Amino acid sequence: MLDALDPDSDHGRVYRALTIRGRRRSDQLVRHTGLPLAAVATALAALAEADAVLLVDEKEDLWEARPPHQVMFTVLRLEEARRAGLWQAGEELDRLYYLAQRDATYSRDVEPIDHPLDLIALTRQLQEQAAEQIRWLDRPPYYSRPRHFEAQEELQSRRLADGLRYRTVYHQAVYDDPDLFAGMTRMIDQGESARVLADLPVKLTIGDDYRALLVPEPDRAGVDGAMLVHASGLLNALAGVFETLWTLGVPMSATADREELSEQDRIVITLMAAGVTDEAIARRLQLSRRTVVRRITALLDRLGATTRFQAGVQAANRGWL
Structure with a gap:
């Protein structure tokens, strides 16, 4: 399906011929594309399965193309799904890694976090002490209470006013929660830089280049496995993960066009x-x-x-x- 819009692929040549010339039979597509009949038939079958073309008359072997904007939208959705699958695979690798490390003694660079309230307190402290920027991977599930969200918004507003930079990559679930979406919009209005991805592998908050809060298994109950990471090779790796996801994210605007x-x-x-x-x-x-x-x-x-x-x-x- 991802080849449907590639004019150099068999799928793309067949789809393009139908788009430009309208309804055509397979033998006519052979003439228009320069492909052998077997290749045209294979391409049509694949395009039809992906709903990019439609067999309008089986007896006459007559085909037509779906509108390009519909096909392009499907291509984009499939690409997002492919990326989401990659991050899910990465999340599974993270889970296996931390399971293997669970019984190991924490080094001086890493401290376990045992309670959600401790995580909330450390999140506030991280923002209060940061001098340059906060980098955030924000994804569900959320365990905070409404007053904690209100307190976070007040804190972030104040720190943004102080000149602290916030760069946040949101999980696409932000679109499904009116309160979260409204909060994101208010923060963007006040200067937060925000992007959205189909999926995020972990919860992560980084304060400058000195400390980070990591929840490696967000879908587990509570904050099981959460940790405070001090300046170290691990923190550098986490910062690299954030920057990669930031590059892949779709920029968000506060106001609709x-x-x-x-x-x-x-x-x-x-x-x-x-x-x-x-x-x-x-x-x-x-x-x-x-x-x-x-x-x-x-x-x-x-x-x-x-x-x-x-x-x-x-x-x-x-x-x-």
């Missing part, structure tokens, strides 16, 4: 998120390459995205596609 998206810009963002080159987009829209580059740059800025894939996910989240 109320402007309508033109049909031409909708086509541009659909094609660019699918990996189509600037030159190909220019040919499709009969525009100059320079005009297309300007439009893509403007769309990336408008979406707060740094990559074409991020732009596609953000546009899909906003209902533009």
Whole structure:
């Protein structure tokens, strides 16, 4: 399915022929794509299974393409699912690692945290003592009470006003909880930099480069396995994990873009998120390459995205596609 929008793949050549030329028979697609009939049949079967094409007349062997924006949205969802699967695999490795370490004696660089209230107190202390930035991987489940969330928001507001940087990667579940989403929006309004990922492997809070709070098995009851990590090789590794996830995350904006998206810009963002080159987009829209580059740059800025894939996910989240 991920090849459907790749013009150099068999799937992409067949899908593109149906998109441009409309309904066609398999033998006609052989002529349009230059592929042998067996390759066309294999591609059509795979595309149909992925719901990218539809057999509209079995007797006539007549096929048509699904709209490209629907296919692109499916591609983005599959890519997010693939990434989520990678992080779930990483989470399982983390679980096995910490299970193996559970009976080992903690070094001076790591201290166990035995109670949720201790974790909450240390989280506050970490933020109070930080001088430059807080890096946060925020994911469910949440064990804090409502007053703890209120206290955290008050603390973060004050520290943001002091000039402390907050960079937070949220789990996509933030969209499902109105209170959490509202809180995230308020913090972004006050200066928090926020991104969202389909899944996060651990709960993690890092204060500057000196200390971190890690919950390696968030789905277990309470804070089992939670630890305070001091400056060490482990802390450096955790900071590296955060930066990797930050790069993969989709940037979030505090205010929704109320402007309508033109049909031409909708086509541009659909094609660019699918990996189509600037030159190909220019040919499709009969525009100059320079005009297309300007439009893509403007769309990336408008979406707060740094990559074409991020732009596609953000546009899909906003209902533009």
